Amino acid sequence: MRSVIVIGGGISGLAAAWQLRGRADVTVLESHSKVGGKLRTGTIAGIAVDEGAESLMALRPEAVELAAAVGLGDALCDPAQAPTTIWTNGALRPLPAGHVMGVPTDPQALTGTGLLSPEGVARVAAEETLPATPLTEDCSVTDYLSSRFGREAVDRLVEPLLGGVYAGRADRLSLRAAMPRIAALAEQGAPLLPALRRMKAAGAPRSAPVAVQGVVRGTGRFPQAVARSCGARILTGTTARALQWTGNRWRVQAMTADGALTMEADAVILALPAFAAAELLRPHSPLAEADLSAIPHASTAVITMAFSRAQAHFLPEGNGFLVPPVDGHTLKAASFLSNKWSWLDTSSPETFVVRASIGRIGEDELLARPDRHLVRAAIAELHHAVGPMGEPLATRVTRWDRGLPQYGVGHRDRVTRIREAASKLPGLALCGAAYEGVGVAACVATGRTAAHQVLSA
Ligand SMILES: Cc1cc2nc3c(=O)[nH]c(=O)nc-3n(C[C@H](O)[C@H](O)[C@H](O)COP(=O)(O)OP(=O)(O)OC[C@H]3O[C@@H](n4cnc5c(N)ncnc54)[C@H](O)[C@@H]3O)c2cc1C
Known part of the structure; x- marks a missing residue:
């Protein structure tokens, strides 16, 4: 069997290890004392609480499927049904149902909510009468959506959702990378309101914040369960410091509390934040290193x-x-x-x-x-x-x-360049939140893909 070292024991690396079970001899290196990365459950007043991610996107299947596969199917639970509420203009104001990442589909439903001024609501409603402005090249969320719906709608409806998901700002985030469903409609060039309504009517995914599931006693149980079931050797407290290519294998130099550790494998998966992957790739791919380092x-x-x-x-x-x-x-x-x-x-x-x-x-x-x-x-x-x-x-x-x-303007091109540069390194694959989505489900998907890449290399 091929040997694979997965560097990074967050959910992306563990998903890769799970995908490789039975098909490769896998070792996961994780610098912390526990696996899980941003999926971590702690306690407060004796109660289990999630300190990082608290929910799994249920609209795309990857995370909930993996949770079920590792024995947490019965522990998946729905949040209480309640509208997304925005604290703005001095009160808590529910966002009308049907929005897509804060972008409204029914302007009339905004009337009387106090979320927008009457002029702001009128500006949203006018979107369907504006001439088409097909998206031809990436731009910021603010640039495109404020030209269609007005600045007030972006500031008070879209911005808070982007803050919740990305800790980002609409004027810096890429429309294509951060709001791909909206960008896909924008590329078609027609006004967005009717296009969004048609998308909803066709049964396309509902808006993200309602379509999630949690794990009873904490989402932090999820990576622990994957680690237990994936059959990999898991070395916690082990930080990868350098990567070397020996001519036919990868050598990983790592530090543990007991000192230095050197291991070799046929393939390596970097399941790391972009800045940590950049460090390890510096001697092997200056191009990938530069693009990874440039991700804020x-x-x-x-x-x-x-x-x-x-x-x-x-x-x-x-x-x-x-x-x-x-x-x-x-x-x-x-x-x-x-x-x-x-x-x-x-x-x-x-x-x-x-x-x-x-x-x-x-x-x-x-x-x-x-x-x-x-x-x-x-x-x-x-x-x-x-x-x-x-x-x-x-x-x-x-x-x-x-x-x-942060998926800034041009992020998707950046990721294409990083992946192209990495594909020139034999038996090396990348996965994690830096690439095709920050949510847990997207991370699981990148882990799966990385596993397939090293198996087929
Ligand atoms: C506060 C917060 C709340 C969030 N809420 C949600 C949510 O509710 N729903 C959702 O879908 N997403 C949420 N996210 C996003 C999601 O949790 C993360 O994007 C995802 O968990 C990232 O997983 P990962 O495996 O790619 O990276 P990480 O979880 O960062 O894992 C990378 C791992 O690599 C390890 N590592 C780093 N360097 C080295 C090295 N040199 N050697 C060995 N190991 C190393 C780290 O210790 C870490 O464990 C949230 C994120 C945050 C920060």
């Missing part, structure tokens, strides 16, 4: 707070809210986990758990503040948004430094 990353912080139901002055309804940066708040989003996930509510009925997120691309100064400042800001804004909840019993701050790659 946003840092974020997740602030989890446990409130006593008995002592709280007030408990909010719904699943949480997203916040547009245009309103100048510190919070990016808040999830009311105890409302959203029934397993959490059932397992700890006396506690109400809230997860707040802070930090978009370009907000490094904000994130440089100490944990206690972020906690105070999160509590103060939460009270402002929903009402006086009182002080939490416990708080936990999880920082994700350079946690989310």
